[in-house]
Amino acid sequence: MTAATRVLVLNSGSSSVKYQLLDMADGSRPASGVVERIGEEGGAADHAEALRQVARDLDGQGLGLDSPRLAAVGHRVVHGGTRFTGPTLITDEVVEEIEKLVPLAPLHNPANITGIKVARRLRPDLPQVAVFDTAFHATIPEAAARYAIDAATADRYGIRRYGFHGTSHAYVSRATAALLGREPADANVIVLHLGNGASASAVRGGVCVDTSMGLTPLEGLVMGTRSGDVDPAVVFHLERVAGMRTDEIDALLNKRSGLLGLCGANDMREIGRRMGEGDAAARLAFDVYVHRLRRYVGAFTAVLGRVDAIAFTAGVGENSAAVRAAALRDLEGLGIALDPVHNAVRASGARLVSTAASRVAVAVVPTDEEFEIARDTYALASA
């Protein structure tokens, strides 16, 4: 009999399900894919339908969930609240707890729960592990995790900074240390995860000490469709003056803001194209995006005191030389000097894009949330 060394990773997002099958014995990835545009015309109707499609895809390749080589299923779960600060073996009770966190991540946790339920129904005998976006941020000190609001109210309702994209920040900060030839314990890194959702984190010696996302994945950087930081009074103002309901404001800030709200496009490629044609709205969207990014680079430089590296990752971070260049322009005073030639090169692996003289290394490091989830899952399932 062949040993069960494979882990199926399900990464259910708000509008997509990504999956990967990883073999932990030899590092191979026998299958991967994505079902996109869930709930949109021409896409899967909902997450349950998307997951059935994933199961069919795997079956079609002879790699179905019934495979005896499967050791475990690893699920990305976005919000773990205060209870889940590490990878967790899924039980009925764990599912109930994740369900209680839905109000804190309404775009994400329901999709994660659907994935868990479908996979458990198909393979009730297999260990299934939840790997939380929030876990890596559990080390953030109180001074950075606390909001300055009435303490009793905050405690009663669990209002604090949780942070997200933690598996990416963990993986990329480690990979950046490796690129510098250092142990994670010897590297202070600012990680800029710029995907459709975007967040920054400050990692000191392998331990996260601050991050830009907060109670929910809405705070911080400008994102594809999310506003990031706004004065909280914007919400009261819209309620009182514009007569908008809470759920309308929620949808406005989460789904119709960010780059999309500023210029009608949430894809940085399209924004780049339109800027090339002299489109003023696209230019403004880019400038607002970059300005916010620079603020966080400055803030996290002060949080860390000594910065060894700044790492760009995820769709925009890995691919947009223009965003990287604009984000770090004229920061020689902070010891940051991007090399324009290295920065412009299109390549796939982790690489340095700073000059030899730059005190702070600047790196482009492809993220690998699926690897990180599989590693955590396999460790727990085979313990």
Ligand SMILES: Nc1ncnc2c1ncn2[C@@H]1O[C@H](COP(=O)(O)OP(=O)(O)O)[C@@H](O)[C@H]1O
């Ligand atoms: N070649 C590119 N140039 C600039 N931006 C890109 C490029 N490729 C992808 N992107 C950006 O990456 C975003 C998606 O990033 P990704 O990390 O895949 O997001 P998510 O995991 O949140 O869906 C796209 O919306 C697009 O703006």
Ligand SMILES: CC(=O)OP(=O)(O)O
């Ligand atoms: C937490 C979060 O924002 O995730 P994503 O970027 O996948 O939307």
Ligand SMILES: [Mg+2]
């Ligand atoms: Mg992502």
